Amino acid sequence: MNREQLPSTLLTSLHVSYIQNLGKSTDDLAYHLTAHLRLNAIYWGLTALFVMGHPDALEKEDVIQYIQSCWVEEAGGFAPHPGHDVHILDTLSAIQILVMYDALDRIDIPRVVKFIVSLQQPSGVFAGDSFGEIDTRFTYIAINALSLLGCLDQMDRDGAANYIKQCRNFDGGFGRCIGAESHSAQVFVCVAALAILDRLDEVDGDTLGWWLSERQLPNGGLNGRPEKLEDVCYSFWVLSAMSILHKIPWIDAEKLTAFILSCQDPEKGGISDRPGNMTDVFHTNFGVAALSILGYPGLVDLDPVYCMPAHIIEAKGLQKGWKNLQRRVE
Amino acid sequence: MPAPETAAPAKLKYAERPEWADVEPLQQYEIANPLAPILYSEEYKDATDYLRGIVKAGERSERVLELTEHVIRLNPAHYSAWQYRYETLVALSAPLDVELKLMDEFADKHLKTYQVWHHRRLLLLLTRKPAPELALIARILQRDEKNYHTWAHRQWLLAFFNEPSLWEGELDFVDTMMNKDVRNNSVWHHRFFVVFQSGVREGEEDRERILKRELIYVKQNISLAPNNASAWNYLRGVLEHTRQPFGSLAAFVQPYTVPLPASTTDIVDLENPPPGRDADLPCAAAIEFLADVYEERGGADNVDKAVELWRSLANEHDTIRKKYWEWRIREALATSS
Ligand SMILES: [Zn+2]
Numbered sequence: 019m020n021r022e023q024l025p026s027t028l029l030t031s032l033h034v035s036y037i038q039n040l041g042k043s044t045d046d047l048a049y050h051l052t053a054h055l056r057l058n059a060i061y062w063g064l065t066a067l068f069v070m071g072h073p074d075a076l077e078k079e080d081v082i083q084y085i086q087s088c089w090v091e092e093a094g095g096f097a098p099h100p101g102h103d104v105h106i107l108d109t110l111s112a113i114q115i116l117v118m119y120d121a122l123d124r125i126d127i128p129r130v131v132k133f134i135v136s137l138q139q140p141s142g143v144f145a146g147d148s149f150g151e152i153d154t155r156f157t158y159i160a161i162n163a164l165s166l167l168g169c170l171d172q173m174d175r176d177g178a179a180n181y182i183k184q185c186r187n188f189d190g191g192f193g194r195c196i197g198a199e200s201h202s203a204q205v206f207v208c209v210a211a212l213a214i215l216d217r218l219d220e221v222d223g224d225t226l227g228w229w230l231s232e233r234q235l236p237n238g239g240l241n242g243r244p245e246k247l248e249d250v251c252y253s254f255w256v257l258s259a260m261s262i263l264h265k266i267p268w269i270d271a272e273k274l275t276a277f278i279l280s281c282q283d284p285e286k287g288g289i290s291d292r293p294g295n296m297t298d299v300f301h302t303n304f305g306v307a308a309l310s311i312l313g314y315p316g317l318v319d320l321d322p323v324y325c326m327p328a329h330i331i332e333a334k335g336l337q338k339g340w341k342n343l344q345r346r347v348e
Numbered sequence: 349m350p351a352p353e354t355a356a357p358a359k360l361k362y363a364e365r366p367e368w369a370d371v372e373p374l375q376q377y378e379i380a381n382p383l384a385p386i387l388y389s390e391e392y393k394d395a396t397d398y399l400r401g402i403v404k405a406g407e408r409s410e411r412v413l414e415l416t417e418h419v420i421r422l423n424p425a426h427y428s429a430w431q432y433r434y435e436t437l438v439a440l441s442a443p444l445d446v447e448l449k450l451m452d453e454f455a456d457k458h459l460k461t462y463q464v465w466h467h468r469r470l471l472l473l474l475t476r477k478p479a480p481e482l483a484l485i486a487r488i489l490q491r492d493e494k495n496y497h498t499w500a501h502r503q504w505l506l507a508f509f510n511e512p513s514l515w516e517g518e519l520d521f522v523d524t525m526m527n528k529d530v531r532n533n534s535v536w537h538h539r540f541f542v543v544f545q546s547g548v549r550e551g552e553e554d555r556e557r558i559l560k561r562e563l564i565y566v567k568q569n570i571s572l573a574p575n576n577a578s579a580w581n582y583l584r585g586v587l588e589h590t591r592q593p594f595g596s597l598a599a600f601v602q603p604y605t606v607p608l609p610a611s612t613t614d615i616v617d618l619e620n621p622p623p624g625r626d627a628d629l630p631c632a633a634a635i636e637f638l639a640d641v642y643e644e645r646g647g648a649d650n651v652d653k654a655v656e657l658w659r660s661l662a663n664e665h666d667t668i669r670k671k672y673w674e675w676r677i678r679e680a681l682a683t684s685s
């Protein structure tokens with residue numbers, strides 16, 4: 019694609035219809051191959067819609083009923099899709115969507131809490147499912163979910179923080195588990211989890227902020243690790259952590275904004291990982307979320323800790339001391 | 349090279365196979381919803397219906413292994429198929445070496461799928477034979493040198509079994525990987541993990557010697573490829589971990605902060621290996637390092653020198669991080685005045 023043809027403003031109405039149409043083209047193969055992501059995908063789509071100021075673009079009652087159909091009675095959690103297996107990822111997505119729709123009363127909260135708490139391991143980290151995959155990502159997900167449900171006190175908070183602390187590397191970043199390499203997405207989950215636990219004292223903000231700002235490449239995009247390619251989704255992982263650490267001003271916001279905007283599909287809507295690639299709802303959400311953090315005009319404020327609209331988190335009394343860029347006026 | 353898919357004879361559905369007639373397939377709950385109608389391939393639907401039936405009946409048998417393998421081949425992220433397979437292997441006391449061998453193919457094909465690695469980990473906890481696993485990981489890392497799961501699996505294996513014979517070849521392995529790509533951050537991370545993060549092993553008690561060895565290692569690599577963020581991060585990590593002043597490296601770093609001189613002579617200096625003839629200099633990471641040296645020394649003169657270097661980064665050598673360098677300048681001037 020020719021550089022000059024790349025979009026330079028946010029194509030909001032195209033993205034809204036792109037997200038609305040996602041569930042409709044169910045005869046294409048990609049749709050079926052992503053059934054294991056379905057609840058996540060609805061969360062991504064809905065968050066992007068809220069941030070773009072179109073919270074009513076999906077049929078609320080349909081979405082809530084779909085969530086209820088993903089409930090797994092034996093386990094007390096949610097599956098990505100009816101008949102699939104329960105997983106902590108989808109359980110958080112269900113909770114986040116219901117919080118955005120102010121409909122938490124539609125689920126059995128004590129059972130969900132019990133399911134989430136049951137996944138915490140003796141080391142403090144959380145597993146994602148009963149098979150036992152562990153990841154600091156799941157620790158964040160559990161903390162985020164329990165916090166939204168007002169039940170943080172039911173987990174071992176010190177244990178979780180202590181495990182995360184052990185995942186800190188010599189470069190100031192965090193990895194997936196003890197010993198693993200630093201990675202921007204893992205940095206986000208660890209920093210956001212510590213923020214919710216009020217344990218940011220475990221983070222060396224200047225060193226980590228520097229490592230995060232090193233993720234910006236001359237073309238404006240951000241990568242996940244040194245010597246890797248830029249990708250729109252890393253805009254969110256890196257920026258959210260920097261917002262929590264009050265380091266966003268270290269980013270070249272103009273160049274990053276231009277990079278994200280250049281990844282839009284100007285015909286069908288949606289945002290891709292890099293210019294000219296296939297769009298998907300994951301990168302659409304994280305692209306829009308990053309633009310909100312960067313103060314892009316017309317967008318709704320995003321809470322970088324929860325990756326949800328800021329006014330909703332604030333209304334629940336859960337807001338932490340993050341700092342996004344001031345919203346610009348067109 | 350991966351074996352070509354064999355042209356299997358047209359597979360009968362489980363519903364059409366007499367040996368499965370005793371199993372009651374369990375269909376998944378479907379609802380009519382415009383956001384998410386369900387349409388799977390017939391093969392996947394058939395197999396997972398029978399898996400749900402088997403799970404409900406609690407059956408543990410050879411054919412469960414066949415069925416779960418089939419489901420996993422169709423969808424390697426299907427964690428409950430993995431879990432049921434693992435529990436069945438244990439219940440049947442099945443030969444785990446055979447299972448690991450079968451799983452080698454999965455590790456090759458689906459190396460980005462977490463379940464593949466977690467299943468191996470569970471099997472290894474039972475077989476307790478980590479050595480062949482190191483070789484397999486090495487082979488897979490040849491193909492995908494930065495694969496996060498594979499590296500994490502290796503780190504777990506080494507730390508968990510923690511046998512001297514496992515650690516023995518690890519620095520040579522790092523060298524092999526480093527020779528393929530000196531800019532691979534996963535390899536630099538792994539080196540730090542092996543040398544500093546995983547305890548002091550026999551033969552490595554003399555930490556002075558280890559520090560010296562590591563500094564020579566990283567300096568040589570910087571001299572071969574100066575613009576390598578991973579190597580500079582490693583250097584900083586080593587110095588901070590061992591509480592060495594950055595200033596101890598000033599003589600080494602200085603030549604990397606200026607343009608390459610027109611004529612260079614080949615000097616072999618192990619302590620301070622100079623940049624190679626085709627080096628792209630000045631190197632931003634070196635300028636940053638030298639500025640840190642001046643800041644560490646303190647005093648108005650040194651802060652001025654540091655500020656000058658940061659300015660050159662902000663305005664010329666690392667303009668994408670201009671805001672960061674300007675912040676460093678403000679901070680340094682505020683604390684020194
Ligand atoms: Zn991405």
